[in-house]
Amino acid sequence: MRIQLNARNRGYDFEAQPGEKVLYAGLRAGIDLPYECATGTCGTCKAKAVAGRVCNGWPQAPGRNFVKPEAGEFLMCQCAAEEALTLEVSKFVYDMEPGACVPQTCVGTVRNARRLTHDVMGFALELERPRDFDAGQFVLLAPAGLAGYRAYSMCNFERGGRQLEFIVKRKPDGGFSDWLFGADRDGARLETFGPLGKATFDPALAKNVLCIAGGSGIAGMMSILSRAARSRYFDRYRGWLFFGVRSMRDAFFLDQLSAFRRQFPDRLQITIALSDADAPASAARDWPALGFVRGMVHEVAKRMMAGKYQDLRAYVAGPPPAVDAAIRVLLLEAKLTTDNIRYDKFS
Amino acid sequence: MTKRLVCRVADVPENGLKECEAEGGLRLVVANAGGEFFGFQAVCPHQDVPLCEGLFDGATLTCHMHLWQWDIRTGSPLGLAEAPLQRYPLAREGEDLYLGGEATALDVGELFNGIAAGTIEKLAALARRESHQPGAVLYRPGDPAEDFFVLDSGRVEFLVGRGDRTAPGGFMLKKGEVFGWAALLDGYPVRIASARCLEASLLLRINGKAALRVLEGDPSSGFVVMRRLAALIARYLASSGAR
Numbered sequence: 030m031r032i033q034l035n036a037r038n039r040g041y042d043f044e045a046q047p048g049e050k051v052l053y054a055g056l057r058a059g060i061d062l063p064y065e066c067a068t069g070t071c072g073t074c075k076a077k078a079v080a081g082r083v084c085n086g087w088p089q090a091p092g093r094n095f096v097k098p099e100a101g102e103f104l105m106c107q108c109a110a111e112e113a114l115t116l117e118v119s120k121f122v123y124d125m126e127p128g129a130c131v132p133q134t135c136v137g138t139v140r141n142a143r144r145l146t147h148d149v150m151g152f153a154l155e156l157e158r159p160r161d162f163d164a165g166q167f168v169l170l171a172p173a174g175l176a177g178y179r180a181y182s183m184c185n186f187e188r189g190g191r192q193l194e195f196i197v198k199r200k201p202d203g204g205f206s207d208w209l210f211g212a213d214r215d216g217a218r219l220e221t222f223g224p225l226g227k228a229t230f231d232p233a234l235a236k237n238v239l240c241i242a243g244g245s246g247i248a249g250m251m252s253i254l255s256r257a258a259r260s261r262y263f264d265r266y267r268g269w270l271f272f273g274v275r276s277m278r279d280a281f282f283l284d285q286l287s288a289f290r291r292q293f294p295d296r297l298q299i300t301i302a303l304s305d306a307d308a309p310a311s312a313a314r315d316w317p318a319l320g321f322v323r324g325m326v327h328e329v330a331k332r333m334m335a336g337k338y339q340d341l342r343a344y345v346a347g348p349p350p351a352v353d354a355a356i357r358v359l360l361l362e363a364k365l366t367t368d369n370i371r372y373d374k375f376s
Numbered sequence: 377m378t379k380r381l382v383c384r385v386a387d388v389p390e391n392g393l394k395e396c397e398a399e400g401g402l403r404l405v406v407a408n409a410g411g412e413f414f415g416f417q418a419v420c421p422h423q424d425v426p427l428c429e430g431l432f433d434g435a436t437l438t439c440h441m442h443l444w445q446w447d448i449r450t451g452s453p454l455g456l457a458e459a460p461l462q463r464y465p466l467a468r469e470g471e472d473l474y475l476g477g478e479a480t481a482l483d484v485g486e487l488f489n490g491i492a493a494g495t496i497e498k499l500a501a502l503a504r505r506e507s508h509q510p511g512a513v514l515y516r517p518g519d520p521a522e523d524f525f526v527l528d529s530g531r532v533e534f535l536v537g538r539g540d541r542t543a544p545g546g547f548m549l550k551k552g553e554v555f556g557w558a559a560l561l562d563g564y565p566v567r568i569a570s571a572r573c574l575e576a577s578l579l580l581r582i583n584g585k586a587a588l589r590v591l592e593g594d595p596s597s598g599f600v601v602m603r604r605l606a607a608l609i610a611r612y613l614a615s616s617g618a619r
Contacts, residue, residue, distance in 0.1 A: 033544070035533075038612050040544030065442075072423055073442075095423060119549070121458060121611060353440060360431055360438055367443040367455040 033115040034060070035079070036122035045110050050086070051076070052105035053222055056132045061125045063118065065374075067106050067169060067225050068180050072096070074105040081114035087177060130161045132223050137193070139217045142209065145281040148199040149245065150209055151184075154219060156191045164230045164256035165249045165344065165371070168193065168223025172208050178222060179205040182248040182346070182373065186255040193221075196281075198245040228344055228371035232260040236342045236369075237267040241330050241355045243347025247272050247282060249373055253344060254289050263293035269334065270299045273326025273351060276306040283316050290318035302329040327355040331362055338363040346373040380475040382406060382415065382466060393437070395428035398475050404464050406473065407448050409434050413473055414448050415464035421550070422459070437461075450490035459550055460486055481528040481580055485552030487604050488526075491597035498590045503580040514556070514571040514579075521558035521567050523581045527551060530577025534569045545569045546612075559584025560605060 032051060034041045045054035052074050055062045065071040069087055072095025079101070087107045096102035105116075125131060137154035145151050154170075162168075164186045169178035185194040199206045208214070230238065230253040238257065240250040250270060257263060274280045280301055290299050300320040301308070308321035322329045326347075343365060345355045352374045359365045383396040388408040395405050395418050403418040405427040420427055420439040431438040436454060438445045444457035451461035463484055465476030482488050482500055503526070508514070514525065517538055525532075527548050532555065534545035548555050555571060558564040591598030 035544040036546060037548075038546040040546075075423075117547075356440070356443070357431060360443075361433055367438070367445060370443065 030110045031113045032110055033113075034062075034076075034122070035115070035117045037119060038121045038123075041122065048084075048109050050106055050109055051083070051114070051116070053132070053134075055105070056225075057134075059125045059129075059131050061123050061129075062105065063120050063122065064106060064225070066092075066180060068178055069104060069107050071374075072104065075102055075118075076105050077101045077117045077119075078103065079115040079117050081116075082111045083108040083114065084111050130163060130166070130224050132225055133160065134220065134222050135160060137219050137221055139214045139219060140192075142214050145196060146279055148279075149196055149281055150199075150206075151194070151196045151281075152209065152214070154193045154195065154221070156193065156221070159189045159191045160193075160224070161188055162186075162193075162224035164252040165228045165373075166224035166226040166252075167249070167373070168221045168225065170195075170205065171220045172205070173218060173220070177204070178220075180225070180375075182226070182252065183224070184248045184251040184255075186252045186259065194251075196245055196248050226373060228346065228373045230256055230342075230344065232257065232262050234342055235266070236340050237337075238262075238269070239330070239334065239341055239343040240268070240270040241273075241326055241343065241345045241347075242271070243273045243326055243351030243355075244279070246345075246347030246351070246373065246375065249346050250344065251282060251285065254286075258289055258292055263296045266296065267337075268293070268297040269330075269337075270297075271302055271326050271330040271333075272300070273302040273304060273329070273347070275304050277303065277308060277312060283319060287316050287318040294318075300329060300333065302326040325354070326351060327358050330355065331358045334363070338365060341365065342369045342371070344371050347375065349374050382473045382475055385413070385468065385471045385473060388413065391432065391434035393428045393430065393432050395426060398464075402464070402475070406466070407432060407437060409448050413466050413468060414451075415466045415473075415475070416446075416451055417462040417464075420444060421461065422457075427461075447490070451484065452489055453486075460484060460489060460552065462551065463489070481526045481552050483552075485526050485554060486608065487554050487601050489552065491600055492594055495590060495594045495597045498593075499582060499587055502586050502590065503582045506579045506581050508573040508577045508579065510573060510575050512573045512577075514573065515567045516570045517567055519567045521556065521565060521584070523583050524554060524556040524559040524587070525571075526580040526582065527553045527555070528578040528580060530579075531574045532577060532579075533572050533574050535572070536569045542570075547574070554608070557605060557608070560588065 030045045032043050041060050043058035063073050065073040069090030069092050072092040085108050090107050092104050135156050137156045140153040140155050142152040167180050167182040171178045181195045183193050197206050197209050199210050242250045286299050304325050307323050312321045343359050345352050359370050380399040382398045388394040388406050397403050404415045405418045407414045425441040430440050436445050437448050445454040446461050451463040453460050463479050467474045467476040531549045533547045535542040536545040
């Protein structure tokens with residue numbers, strides 16, 4: 030299916046497979062189309078059909094509030110071309126930079142699915158082909174037979190690797206989390222599309238790094254710490270990680286975080302912020318490399334980071350209220366410029 | 377013109393924002409920057425998010441959704457923002473704020489907003505106001521590039537290439553956007569694209585050489601305009617990595 034896309038600055042031509050969503054086809058062709066969640070919520074990938082029809086795979090997507098279907102508007106992440114399509118995107122659109130990890134589809138097999146807490150599971154996905162991604166990126170996952178992709182950030186970092194590591198928090202509605210928690214899924218096959226996302230870290234950044242994660246937002250931060258540790262980044266630059274959870278029963282990855290801290294005891298500081306309960310005395314004994322502080326994660330970060338915002342890039346991930354609160358601190362208190370705030374809002 | 381009340385001074389907290397509806401039904405966000413008041417379009421030009429929910433530190437307004445930012449005095453985009461805010465001048469009378477005159481396409485335009493008022497007036501005096509029907513062609517490749525255009529309303533589309541070997545070259549749809557800027561450059565005497573109105577469009581047509589003479593008479597404004605022109609051109613040449 031031929032797709033002609035007109036952006037504010039220029040036009041693009043690309044091919045889509047029958048039934049393939051316009052966004053994924055364009056990204057696959059190396060065009061840096063606008064998107065954020067890539068799964069129907071944020072509305073960032075809004076476009077307008079000028080000629081040709083699209084088939085909407087999820088008319089009830091939460092992002093429908095951002096589009097006017099009567100004006101031909103649609104979400105590129107949910108719609109496929111039914112015939113040759115001309116569409117318009119009211120943004121500046123560029124080719125991906127040389128060396129970017131261009132997203133692809135790939136099938137993977139679930140390995141080592143395990144409980145991390147009462148409502149968080151971890152698992153690995155063994156891909157059929159190796160795939161590069163940047164630290165902090167996510168992929169879309171869909172089990173065969175379950176409608177629609179869900180987005181999950183990689184927890185690991187590896188170049189040319191075939192293994193992706195994920196965590197999944199159980200959600201009351203959640204199609205994918207129900208599927209994973211519902212039965213033994215070792216050996217199950219998942220379709221993937223990715224990597225996606227721009228909240229990425231590369232050692233070329235050459236700045237101090239502040240990570241603020243709420244709950245399962247820790248996933249991308251683990252990838253960032255992994256990438257940084259591998260290049261001994263914290264020999265030269267400082268790093269702070271604040272991991273917000275409700276109480277100790279919701280905390281996980283504490284052993285892995287301790288290992289990062291022990292590698293860089295001078296320049297890397299890791300704090301677990303507990304919003305609902307004080308940490309038991311045993312926490313400091315069991316994980317002496319970590320700090321445990323009572324409070325909301327953005328408030329704990331604000332308190333402990335005062336005066337340390339020079340030459341800094343901040344990464345924020347988690348549920349929308351936590352991310353918004355942290356961004357408010359980073360803009361208004363820390364006076365960071367917006368290009369030094371990278372965030373990933375789950376919704 | 378009848379005066380249109382926007383709100384009372386006391387409605388807008390110091391270094392705060394307030395969404396208001398002016399008499400006659402125009403929604404705008406009013407910012408109080410240390411006792412000075414500025415009015416802008418009520419929603420973000422990016423995704424229709426109410427700007428009154430944004431962050432404001434007294435100088436910079438940030439939309440909380442995607443962190444687009446603007447200078448509160450001019451509405452000029454900062455940082456990640458790809459578009460300026462439509463500004464509505466406010467007039468204070470006692471404890472009330474009224475809508476002032478409507479800002480022109482030159483006032484809000486990406487190249488000229490915020491430069492010296494006298495220079496804007498001289499440029500406005502050079503501008504010829506044109507109204508075009510849908511389908512009207514403004515120029516074709518090879519035509520002399522003597523004038524540049526400022527969009528007031530409507531929509532203009534560009535095609536690069538000739539004959540039936542053409543490709544889309546983008547489009548303009550925001551009040552104040554500038555195109556045909558080869559007329560402001562040395563060494564680019566002819567058009568390299570065609571420009572066609574897709575809708576009924578209102579434009580300001582300004583002779584490039586005459587505009588440059590005005591800017592030479594006010595070098596500090598001229599410097600701002602040239603910096604913005606350079607940024608504008610870079611935006612068309614950039615790759616995603618450069619951003």
